[in-house]
Amino acid sequence: xxxxxxxxxxxxxxxxxxxxxxxxxxxxxxxxxxxxxxxxxxxxxxxxxxxxxxxxxxxxxxxxxxxxxxxxxxxxxxxxxxxxxxxxxxxxxxxxxxxxxxxxxxxxxxxxxxxxxxxxxxxxxxxxxxxxxxxxxxxxxxxxxxxxxxxxxxxxxxxxxxxxxxxxxxxxxxxxxxxxxxxxxxxxxxxxxxxxxxxxxxxxxxxxxxxxxxxxxxxxxxxxxxxxxxxxxxxxxxxxxxxxxxxxxxxxxxxxxxxxxxxxxxxxxxxxxxxxxxxxxxxxxxxxxxxxxx
Numbered sequence: 001x002x003x004x005x006x007x008x009x010x011x012x013x014x015x016x017x018x019x020x021x022x023x024x025x026x027x028x029x030x031x032x033x034x035x036x037x038x039x040x041x042x043x044x045x046x047x048x049x050x051x052x053x054x055x056x057x058x059x060x061x062x063x064x065x066x067x068x069x070x071x072x073x074x075x076x077x078x079x080x081x082x083x084x085x086x087x088x089x090x091x092x093x094x095x096x097x098x099x100x101x102x103x104x105x106x107x108x109x110x111x112x113x114x115x116x117x118x119x120x121x122x123x124x125x126x127x128x129x130x131x132x133x134x135x136x137x138x139x140x141x142x143x144x145x146x147x148x149x150x151x152x153x154x155x156x157x158x159x160x161x162x163x164x165x166x167x168x169x170x171x172x173x174x175x176x177x178x179x180x181x182x183x184x185x186x187x188x189x190x191x192x193x194x195x196x197x198x199x200x201x202x203x204x205x206x207x208x209x210x211x212x213x214x215x216x217x218x219x220x221x222x223x224x225x226x227x228x229x230x231x232x233x234x235x236x237x238x239x240x241x242x243x244x245x246x247x248x249x250x251x252x253x254x255x256x257x258x259x260x261x262x263x264x265x266x267x268x269x270x271x272x273x274x275x276x277x278x279x280x281x282x283x284x285x286x287x288x289x290x291x292x293x294x
Contacts, residue, residue: 003097010100011185025109027131028055028102032084032094033116035064038278040074042119042285046294047073050124057102059084059094087202089194091171095204100184103177112174117239117275118226119284121253123293127271135262136221137179140169141209152206154196160189161210169209170224172274182215183208221260227253227270239275245283250291 001009031037037058047054056077060066068075079101084094095113102108110131120127143166144150153166175183189211197203212220228237240249259269276284288294 003093006100007096007184010103011181013103013181019106023107024052025132026053026055026105026107027128028057028105028108028111029114030095030098030102030111031056031058031114031116031118032091032098033058033060035060035116036066037074037116038281039116039119039276039284040068040072041281042288044073045285045288046120046124048294050128053124053128055102055105055108057098059098087199087204089197089203089207091204092193092207095171095208096184099175099180103180103184109177110174111176111180112225112272113172114226114272115172115274117277118172118272119274119276120294121227121250121270121273121292126268126293130261130268130271131174131225133262134221137176137212137219138174138221138223138225139179139209139212140173140224141167141213141217141220141222142169144168152197152201154201156196157192160192161214165210165214166206167209167213168205169222170226170228171204172224172226172272173208174225175212176219179212179216179219182212186211189214223259223269225269225271227256227273228275237275239277240280241277242279242283245280245287247287247291250287 037043056073058066058074058078059081060078061083062081066074066078079097081094081097082090084091098113099111102111112131142149149168150163150166152168153163155163189207193203193207197206230237232238253270253273257269259266261268
């Protein structure tokens, strides 16, 4: 299928919301990558023993051929892909492509976007229960003043998007099935963002965030589940390597903030972290059972 056919099929949802068959809801883990998944051994350990509760989808560069063994959870999990460029609509196209493929499996109820530099911060059981019991989807969507927020707005986006509607947030989201369908079926906001949110607008920080804030603000937690460190400055968050990985590194993440979960204060705010370099894998594997719980 081409993208038009795929998005159409994925948006054709049943109108009767009671399933006429036994259904165990799953989390779709969607990896948006350039090529290899250097953290795959850690993810393999994370998924082990939880078959039937998750699905995996990988969108990589079309030229990349994965070489996972038949025993790997990532074996033949690549979807038909196209080049995705940072800050351009092709990045959102890739995210919609992942969502659409995952929506074709009626068992998928929640959808998490991850990169090749992401790791889980807790065991599967904690993450599954946290996401499945949440009343909200985890999409950061804030009205940010200044040049990197409202300053990126283009008034040609009216009347669909006014300045007061304009939102910014992390690219890395978690949405439920209802919001995933809204993203793949959209033909109202997509043309405006494609034409008028060009670099340095960085459409992946604004398109879904603004659209969902307009359509379903009551369903958004207005925060991301993925920890990143912007303290070093620059256009990209900090990358962590072998020398950074120790118990204090995780203690800093776990104690970095408090947040709201189902309208109550919580100290459990992040389920994933990025950006981890390939050199971090060995110490992560060494600490995972003690610190991450798997």
